[in-house]
Amino acid sequence: MSDTDTLKPELSVAVKKIGENDKNILFHQREALVQRTSYDIEKEAFSYIREGETEKLINCIECLKEVNVGNMSKDSLQQCKYVACILMALSSRAAIAGGVNENVAFSLSDEVMLKIDSMTNIDAIYSYACKTAIKYSEMTKENGYGRNCSATVRLCMDYVSEHLHYKISLDELSQASGISKSYLSRLFKKETGYKISDYIIKSKIKEARDLLINSCFSCSEIANILGFSSQSYFTAKFKKYYNQTPVVYKNMNHK
Numbered sequence: 001m002s003d004t005d006t007l008k009p010e011l012s013v014a015v016k017k018i019g020e021n022d023k024n025i026l027f028h029q030r031e032a033l034v035q036r037t038s039y040d041i042e043k044e045a046f047s048y049i050r051e052g053e054t055e056k057l058i059n060c061i062e063c064l065k066e067v068n069v070g071n072m073s074k075d076s077l078q079q080c081k082y083v084a085c086i087l088m089a090l091s092s093r094a095a096i097a098g099g100v101n102e103n104v105a106f107s108l109s110d111e112v113m114l115k116i117d118s119m120t121n122i123d124a125i126y127s128y129a130c131k132t133a134i135k136y137s138e139m140t141k142e143n144g145y146g147r148n149c150s151a152t153v154r155l156c157m158d159y160v161s162e163h164l165h166y167k168i169s170l171d172e173l174s175q176a177s178g179i180s181k182s183y184l185s186r187l188f189k190k191e192t193g194y195k196i197s198d199y200i201i202k203s204k205i206k207e208a209r210d211l212l213i214n215s216c217f218s219c220s221e222i223a224n225i226l227g228f229s230s231q232s233y234f235t236a237k238f239k240k241y242y243n244q245t246p247v248v249y250k251n252m253n254h255k
Helices: 009-031 037-049 054-059 061-065 077-098 102-119 124-146 151-162 168-177 181-192 196-214 219-225 232-241 246-253
Strands: none
Touching: 037 054, 037 077, 054 061, 054 124, 061 124, 077 102, 077 124, 077 246, 102 124, 102 151, 151 168, 151 181, 151 196, 168 181, 168 196, 181 196, 196 219, 196 232, 196 246, 219 232, 219 246, 232 246
């Protein structure tokens, strides 16, 4: 007795039809000699995201554009959107495996998928998805040292990433990690090369850079959002990292 024989008659018919459709897809693929993208090629491409090897990923980007994942829709635009969303899902997880904070990676994926959902040009969708894959690789390159850190240090790094809009103290990190401030400070410096205070500032300045480029917030608003004590202090720290004041940087790079 087959599994479908134990179902109600109407369900049994439905299941059998699904099975027949699955066989028809495989049949037609065999008839047309449809070749899916090699799994090894896919693994190679996503390993570049995981390892932060952006240049290699750029050289491999045509492979990502031509990933053959099978026919998921009769509508070419919808098929393109499905492929782009698969690319985003796999890219975000490769970035997480490479040390990028989960919330950051998933939030970017959500943002991109929402935009893709409203797009109507196939070439623009593929281009946008591939640019985002490259962005994930760049994020991994910037944050990848976290992949080799202890669970305690990664917890602190995640805490900082999730609380960038607030003032963050060593006391908070000590409490979150469950170890003393002195031991945490030594451990964090040993594993990342940064003092905790420097890492917090560095992370806030990187967030400020993204806000300057992609948001309509003024420099003073960004300083306030990220918990800087004053706009002058924010300006000094930003200039230390990017050799420009936030105002100049925004004027040159704002999208």
